[in-house]
Amino acid sequence: MQIPWRRLLLGNPLPSEAYAHQRLNKAKALAVFSSDALSSVAYATEEILLVLMTAGVAAFTLSMPIALVITGLLAIVAASYYQTVHGYPSGGGAYIVAHENLGAWPGLIAAAALLIDYVLTVAVSITAGVVAVTSAVPSLFPLRIELCLLAIALITWGNLRGVRESGTLFSIPTYAFIGLFLTLIAVGFVRLLTGSLNPIAQPALPVDAAGTAPLTMFLILRAFASGCAAMTGTEAISNGVSAFEKPEADNAGKTLIAMAVLLGIMFLGITYLARTVQVMPVEHESVVSQIGRAVFGSGPLYLALQAATALILVLAANTAFADFPRLSSILSRDSYAPRQLANLGDRLVFSNGIGALAFLAALLIVIFGGRTHSLIPLYAVGVFLSFTLSQAGMVRHWQKTREGRWRTKAAINGVGAVATGLVLLVVIESKFTHGAWIILVLIPLLVTMFRAVNYHYRDMREQVTLKSADRRVGEHWGMPQQHKVVVPLSSLNRASLAALRFACSISQDVTAVIVDVEPQSTARVQEDWLSWYAEIPLVVLTSPYRSVVTPLLSYLEEVDQRDPERGLAVVILPEIVPGRWWQHLLHNQTTFQLKAVLLFRQERSGEARIVINVPYHLCG
């Protein structure tokens, strides 16, 4: 059943053998896995300035020291993840590392934190990308939520087509962004040195920027916590090692270093320029856009910068679209998440995970009104929680393996764990009332769900295993059995004829039953019965309260108790199948109700009632 539009949209199905070949070279992998980390330079500086501004413009002098601390932290985290990439060449996300080395609970906490962060990555990147567009084209501002949803739809489509094509599709904007951003910084520095770059003439300060708060340590930490948004996405490569070309670990490690160096240069450069040209964060234009105008003027270079920023931000979401489905499928494989999440679609991607991510991110954007700034406080908790668990897990990993220079490696990861753990505490403390509490509620909820799903799957496997099953199977088989067959009817027609015919073909003990809800129609059936089905007994059940299901259930119990060794009565339901979907609303309401009740009902004997549908198709 191939549907043509499906092929047009998603491409031809790929055979399973193609899976191994769907790998990324370093250049494409940088585009797929680094867009999240790199693109965060488009908003991280702005988030620092927004917090400092509450203490007045003078506090802006602190932006550069804060950015330097964050860059140092980035170096530590990148060094840590470099170890992870080599320790786990098959792909070492925080979940796997924490689960294997620290145990199930830390692993699930890391998984919950990561899943939440992937959703936030999509939401934050896409809203920030749309801000880049509306900075250049203010008339689109009222349409920003619609633009966000459109962007999500496009990325979802790209990912449903498959990972190789995503790499090709997303390389161009990523490299355009890197090129333009580095050009911006270079031109900016040259113009600074030649003295031709002047501070931006600021419009009157907005009211809420009056800057009356005292410059406390708490405020500085809050600015630092906001700036840490620059580090999100650093872990993406370590999750995706298995998508690299062989040798996976080496390629992934090199890509990771390249990414960290680029990120550091871009973040420090843009923060320095922001200080020098005295940018002030305003609602309708991003900080990067203001710097772009100051350095490039409002000409084509500026527009290209905004376009590339918008594209890389919108595509940064793609990192999450690569990782969220992958992590879901790993959780599913470990029986912590519903099995559907592990199904490879016919384009060799985890289609269900992609769909779930797109839905959740769109929901978040609509709820938070498309405002990046409102989403940021939710963002960092999960990131640093998973960083910390992952580094701590690596320390245990090296202690267990004790290979080569394991003490050095453990020390590097140990420093990473302590540093990111401290940042986590700072983030929780300084952002708690701004939204971080939501994440601290969500993570335990998700972990509880993982445990419940896991318990259910394990319990089910124990219940259905054949290990202790009755071996007298062969004895009965091949011996046809006289089932007690009950056929409920509401009128006499070809559908009931088909049901009765099948009933008689599998058993000689068939009873037709009619529930007397409308006396006239019952009388008509009784009248016609003899001429059509004289051989089959017809039982009429009274129903003073006009329910069909209740009298039928009592009757079935009665039949069950007759000759109990012959098992429960088998129910055969005639079902009229109309040709069009809307016509289903006009039929079979009672049949559906009956099927649901019979399927979910635990019979007293513990046996299961078998229900047979005999469809009767109507034409057109």
Place this chain on the structure above:
Amino acid sequence: MQIPWRRLLLGNPLPSEAYAHQRLNKAKALAVFSSDALSSVAYATEEILLVLMTAGVAAFTLSMPIALVITGLLAIVAASYYQTVHGYPSGGGAYIVAHENLGAWPGLIAAAALLIDYVLTVAVSITAGVVAVTSAVPSLFPLRIELCLLAIALITWGNLRGVRESGTLFSIPTYAFIGLFLTLIAVGFVRLLTGSLNPIAQPALPVDAAGTAPLTMFLILRAFASGCAAMTGTEAISNGVSAFEKPEADNAGKTLIAMAVLLGIMFLGITYLARTVQVMPVEHESVVSQIGRAVFGSGPLYLALQAATALILVLAANTAFADFPRLSSILSRDSYAPRQLANLGDRLVFSNGIGALAFLAALLIVIFGGRTHSLIPLYAVGVFLSFTLSQAGMVRHWQKTREGRWRTKAAINGVGAVATGLVLLVVIESKFTHGAWIILVLIPLLVTMFRAVNYHYRDMREQVTLKSADRRVGEHWGMPQQHKVVVPLSSLNRASLAALRFACSISQDVTAVIVDVEPQSTARVQEDWLSWYAEIPLVVLTSPYRSVVTPLLSYLEEVDQRDPERGLAVVILPEIVPGRWWQHLLHNQTTFQLKAVLLFRQERSGEARIVINVPYHLCG
């Protein structure tokens, strides 16, 4: 399966025999069927003034002449319906009368108009009732939509309990309203005669009441069309004749006259008082509330008036809750609407119709922001369309029966038809752009749906009738048949064991099938197969694109073509049934997909594929 809270909420189930006794005496029937008509005096005068105001305050002198014309029209319509009640003692709604006398199309148009109007009756009455509350207690104004929804919930509950109790429940407020409103008019007139009633000191005119439009004929007609809202609900009694105590027609006729006289007195009285005390319509207080304050002061009598007005308006919706489900069930009985609408619930009310009405009215209130004035233009079209069709139908009825003084009766109905037809044209003309067009789009849509449903049911009856069915039934029956049975599996467990056991009990030609999506799991099944099911052949299907359904369907076709005279292959599906609802999300996705595909698929031979579910229940 009686659920205790259901009994508490709705009362014990009523046996079918109780149906005939659930009748209303005249006093209760007036409360149930007249609240719609009577309560419209709470807003009709205001709607006239709102239109006239656009031409300046001087135009208010026209309100009394307009009210007199509407009262005359009311007399004509009441006389017409008095004929209908006697001509159709079993209940003569516009649908029945138009359908029997004018044909199917006019009948369905009347039915569509009525159904729409019942929904609007609920929406208009409830929003106006909430205005009566917020006029007295302005602090509740922001909660008006919530109050509307609460009121709908309460009425729905009353109606689901059954019609007799609705009569008792709703008598007190109806009679309280009639008493207080007549007192208001009487006291008002006495104070006028004694010269102690002074015009209300008006606050500064609101901006939109500047009154700059010229007083054209079109504007006067629009004021008249708005005032016709007073006549809505006049037909309610004629629809509900069968709910009266015997003799139904006489009792209904007397109740109708009482209602029309009361309505005329109240409408003229309040309009006259509004003129005399020079009321000006404002947004936050209703006209009746202003008059009440002027006549009674702001004391307890005023508050009682507002409370009674609110109650009767909210309960006026009850008229629709009596009639909408009744009309739906009649349409359903005539195969124009889904059958579920004809199901009497266990409290002897048409529960599905009641639920549908509640949902649609709530939707309308939310969409129109709880504003009565925005809903009024939608209201009158359907009312006068059904009036006209019903009267015209009665003219034909008397021409056909030619009993007694049929010429007089036909003449009375003829006058009614012409008068209401003219009003219909006025309403469409003057209200078209204000919302009447919505109704003119909806009615043809509904009629098309009725026809489609009707066509489908008739077509189905022809397709399933036994009249031309194969009579060789007896020959085959009693002869067990060797069905070709196919059991699709995904793994070997107790669920598959149960399915295979049942398969072997009904046939000796059983084949197990596994689709090779995960090679490891397939290999495991093949390994274990011999020790468990050596007697049954196991077929492994390859699936390069990882679909389970597609290879299975091709395999089934292959089996079907083998020994075609033995019919299509029967499919037996093992199904794991978990104990909790959320666990269903974790199971059987493929089984559900397969069942849906097999059920909806028309096989080439035209035969229907039989599908058997063998459930396996998990504990807790």
